[in-house]
Amino acid sequence: MFEGLVAAAEGARGAGAIGAWARVENAACARRLAAAADVLERLIAEAGAVDREQWCIDNWTIAAAEVAAAQGVSLGVASHQLLLADDLRRRLPQVAGVFATGALTYRTVAAVAHRSRLVRDAGALRKLDTELATQLCGWATLSTEKLHTAIDTCVDRYDPAAVRRTEYAARGRHIDIHNPADGSGAATIDGTLVATYADALDARLDAMAAAVCAHDPRTAEQRRSDALGAIGHGAERLACACGRADCDAAAPTPSTVVVHVIAREDSLGDDTPAMLDGHVSYSQEPEPAGPAAIDPGYLMGKGLLPAPLLAGKLAATATHQPLIHPGQAGPEPRYRPSAKLAWFVRCRDMTCRFPGCDVAATDCDLDHTIAYPAGPTQAANLKCLCRQHHLLKTFAGWRDKQYPDGRVEWTSREGQTYTTHPGSRMLFPQLCRPTAPAIIDHTADTDSEGDASQARTLKMPRRKQTRTQARQQAINDERRHNQTIVDQLLAERNKPPPF
Known part of the structure; x- marks a missing residue:
C-alpha cells in the first residue's frame, strides 16, 4: 500500500503532487507511530516490567527515550508522540487503519485521541472508533475549531461525560x-x-x-x-x-x-555601534550589517547574546570568572570534581549530553562516564546529564563511551548508536581541544556486578502511584466534573414550565 502511494506521488504534477506527497507523509507518520508503539509493547513484555512501573524512570520513560533519540527530539516531545501511538494501537485501531492509508493528518488523529481520551466504556469506545473512522475523511477541510466540534459531537453521542469542556481551560x-x-x-x-x-x-x-x-x-x-x-x-x-x-x-x-553567560573576553568590551533603547526609525532601508566583528556570547541553555548587547547591558554589572582549559592535566583525587573542573565541563557541554536533550548544563548532574573509582575524575570522563537522563543511563541499560574531545557515543537498549558533541563545538571550539584521556583503574575496589545492580535498584526514586494510575485518576476526576455539568443541564431541561 505504501509503495503504491509513493508511485502515485512520483507520477503526479503541480497541486496534485502536493496532495499525493502529503498522503505519503501521513502514511509514513502512521508507520513511525506504530513503530513507537512496538517499542513500548516490547518493553512491557519484558521480565521485570511490572516492577519498573513503580520507578520514577518507568517503562514509559524508557520507551520515550528510545523514541526521542531515534528522532533527535526531546523526551517531552517523544512522550507526547508515544501517548498518541499507544492510543491508536489500543483504543482507536480503526482510526489508525485509516491513518495508515495516508488519508488523515497527524493533526487530525492527535485531536481525535485527545478529545476521546475520557471515554472509558469499551463498547462506547468501539462504536466511537467505528464512526470516526468512517467520518474523518470527509472532515479534511474543517478548521481546527470545527474539527473539535465534530469530534465532540460524536463523543457526546456515546458518552456525554467524556466531552472535553472549556471549563478545564484554566x-x-x-x-x-x-x-x-x-x-x-x-x-x-x-x-x-x-x-x-x-x-x-x-x-x-x-x-x-x-x-x-x-x-x-x-x-x-x-x-x-x-x-x-x-x-x-x-x-x-x-x-x-x-x-x-x-x-x-x-x-x-x-x-x-544567577544566570550564566559564556563569552570571549573581547566580547565584554565590544564597542560596535548599536541602538538598544528608544524609538528606531529609518528614512531608508538599512544596509545589511555584515559579519559580526566579535563573536557572540551564550546564555547557558538558552541561546546567543550578540556582543554589543552583552557589552552594553550585562558586562558592567556581571561577575567575571575566567575559564581555564585543563589541557593534559591528570585526574583529580576525589569523586566530586573541583569547582574549576566542574565549571569547565559545564561550559564545554552547555547542555545535557543525551541525544535530543537541551536542559542547561547548570541544571545538570556531572556524570562519570566510567563509574568512579574505576573511572577517573577528569574532563575526559565527565559530562553533563540532566537528572532524568542520568537515571536512565544508570538503570535503563543505555551505554556510553566518551572521548578526550568531549564526544559521547551512546548505545541504546535496542542497540542503536548515537553520537553527541559538546555544545561549545560551534561557538567556542577551543573548549573542545582534547584533554588527557581517561585511564580505567582496574585495581579499584568496586562491588561485584550483581551487588552494584541491586544497590542501584534500591536507590531508584519511586512513584507514589504508577503513571497508569495517575492518568486514570485524572480521567475519573474530569469525568466526575463533566457528569455534574451534564446532570445540571438535564435537571434544567426537565423543569416544569413556569405556567
Missing part, C-alpha cells in the same frame, strides 16, 4: 519562554494566567515602568519588558537607564538570581 495555564536561534539575544514569552493574576502583573509592570526619571531613553514598552526581567531577578523596582549621577532611580536592586 488547568492548561502555563508560561513558555522561547529563545529563537536567530542570534538576536531577545526571547519571547507566551502563556495563560488566571485573569486576576494577569491584571496584577499588568499593573505591576506599568508601575515599575513609570518609576524611572524623565531622562530614561527607553520607550514605555521597553521599560515594561525590562521590568519583567527585573522581577525575574527579584528586584522591587526598575533601575533608571538615564546614566545621570543625580538620578534617584538609577541604583539597581541587588539581584538574588
Whole structure:
C-alpha cells in the first residue's frame, strides 16, 4: 500500500503532487507511530516490567527515550508522540487503519485521541472508533475549531461525560519562554494566567515602568519588558537607564538570581555601534550589517547574546570568572570534581549530553562516564546529564563511551548508536581541544556486578502511584466534573414550565 502511494506521488504534477506527497507523509507518520508503539509493547513484555512501573524512570520513560533519540527530539516531545501511538494501537485501531492509508493528518488523529481520551466504556469506545473512522475523511477541510466540534459531537453521542469542556481551560495555564536561534539575544514569552493574576502583573509592570526619571531613553514598552526581567531577578523596582549621577532611580536592586553567560573576553568590551533603547526609525532601508566583528556570547541553555548587547547591558554589572582549559592535566583525587573542573565541563557541554536533550548544563548532574573509582575524575570522563537522563543511563541499560574531545557515543537498549558533541563545538571550539584521556583503574575496589545492580535498584526514586494510575485518576476526576455539568443541564431541561 505504501509503495503504491509513493508511485502515485512520483507520477503526479503541480497541486496534485502536493496532495499525493502529503498522503505519503501521513502514511509514513502512521508507520513511525506504530513503530513507537512496538517499542513500548516490547518493553512491557519484558521480565521485570511490572516492577519498573513503580520507578520514577518507568517503562514509559524508557520507551520515550528510545523514541526521542531515534528522532533527535526531546523526551517531552517523544512522550507526547508515544501517548498518541499507544492510543491508536489500543483504543482507536480503526482510526489508525485509516491513518495508515495516508488519508488523515497527524493533526487530525492527535485531536481525535485527545478529545476521546475520557471515554472509558469499551463498547462506547468501539462504536466511537467505528464512526470516526468512517467520518474523518470527509472532515479534511474543517478548521481546527470545527474539527473539535465534530469530534465532540460524536463523543457526546456515546458518552456525554467524556466531552472535553472549556471549563478545564484554566488547568492548561502555563508560561513558555522561547529563545529563537536567530542570534538576536531577545526571547519571547507566551502563556495563560488566571485573569486576576494577569491584571496584577499588568499593573505591576506599568508601575515599575513609570518609576524611572524623565531622562530614561527607553520607550514605555521597553521599560515594561525590562521590568519583567527585573522581577525575574527579584528586584522591587526598575533601575533608571538615564546614566545621570543625580538620578534617584538609577541604583539597581541587588539581584538574588544567577544566570550564566559564556563569552570571549573581547566580547565584554565590544564597542560596535548599536541602538538598544528608544524609538528606531529609518528614512531608508538599512544596509545589511555584515559579519559580526566579535563573536557572540551564550546564555547557558538558552541561546546567543550578540556582543554589543552583552557589552552594553550585562558586562558592567556581571561577575567575571575566567575559564581555564585543563589541557593534559591528570585526574583529580576525589569523586566530586573541583569547582574549576566542574565549571569547565559545564561550559564545554552547555547542555545535557543525551541525544535530543537541551536542559542547561547548570541544571545538570556531572556524570562519570566510567563509574568512579574505576573511572577517573577528569574532563575526559565527565559530562553533563540532566537528572532524568542520568537515571536512565544508570538503570535503563543505555551505554556510553566518551572521548578526550568531549564526544559521547551512546548505545541504546535496542542497540542503536548515537553520537553527541559538546555544545561549545560551534561557538567556542577551543573548549573542545582534547584533554588527557581517561585511564580505567582496574585495581579499584568496586562491588561485584550483581551487588552494584541491586544497590542501584534500591536507590531508584519511586512513584507514589504508577503513571497508569495517575492518568486514570485524572480521567475519573474530569469525568466526575463533566457528569455534574451534564446532570445540571438535564435537571434544567426537565423543569416544569413556569405556567
